[in-house]
Amino acid sequence: RETARQAARESITLLKNQDDILPLPSGAKVLVTGPNANSMRTLNGGWTYTWQGDRTDQFVSDELTIVEALQNTLGEANVRYAEGVRYTPGAQYWADELVDLGAVRRAAVGVDYIVLCLGENSYTEKPGDLNSLMLSENQQDLAEVAITTGKPVILVLNEGRPRIITNLEREMDAVLQLYLPGNHGGEALAEILTGATNPSGKLPYTYPRHVNDLIPYHHKFSENVPHNDGNEYLDPFFNPLYEFGHGLSYTTFAYSGLSVKASENSPNGELTVKVTVANTGDRDGAEVVQLYSTDVVATITPSVKRLRAFEKIKLAAGTSQEVSFTLPISAMSFINRTGESVLEAGEFIINVGDQQETFELQ
Structure with a gap:
């Protein structure tokens, strides 16, 4: 159980924390x-216990x-509960209904x-398509009611995929992505909201801003092209609501001293990256240090960046703390037009945090 609880603590991702309203x-x-807010089904997945x-x-x-976890942490006298919206019992997983917004x-x-606990009911396989x-x-109506109270609103997303929240997000004081954290997700969330645990999760995908704007973090430069005027669902450039790897903490981290050294300048060599x-x-905290590389010029359009390592x-x-990564130079290869894995000479950019260095492969 403690392993499951710790996994939930470390995965929950703080996406927004305006004016440090949390903890x-x-x-x-x-x-x-x-x-x-009051469902164990939604904390788990569509295969956790039953189909x-x-x-x-x-x-x-x-x-x-x-x-229940918040009542246990803050005390029942300090926690009120009003359902607002419920998933319709016995209906399809997406069906919900209003419950006395007044x-x-x-x-x-x-x-x-x-x-404000929004998101999805559990689902899996083909029945989970939408x-x-x-x-x-109904959930959007509930969010509007919460906003119009004038009280600070903390949005908790309990979902297996990124539902679009763009119009609501700007009105939220804080946003947390719970994902599907399992049985101990409620407890882990309560710890994070009250500051007993410092959040350290990072987004494992790009959170889209619009319904039809599903561009991955490793998109190509050629995909950054303007679309037809008047199409509000397509941004002219890569502009997600939150980028892959994003996640806030209750403390701050600074990066310095990035160095990139090659054991030998050849496909058989290794890069040692230190930062x-x-x-x-x-506050004490945990940080996911992420190493990205960019191939500046290639015979086919290269990705904007690729995640190569993290710790x-x-x-x-x-x-x-100094963090060191060892990266095979051969990892910079890509699949060419004929389906072969190739490694081409040229300039590569290495990014860790806000630090950047270049490496020239001969």
């Missing part, structure tokens, strides 16, 4: 609302949902924050 202060009074997950609750009666407005009176990544109209990472904030390190406040 919640001691004694905070919160309203928890949304169809994912589609519709009988998950039969197996997890001793585990805590999001609202009760949500009334429950918001006297609280300090609203924790026609649009937009959140349901120093410092925790410049006042998560833990740093106490005010400390630093």
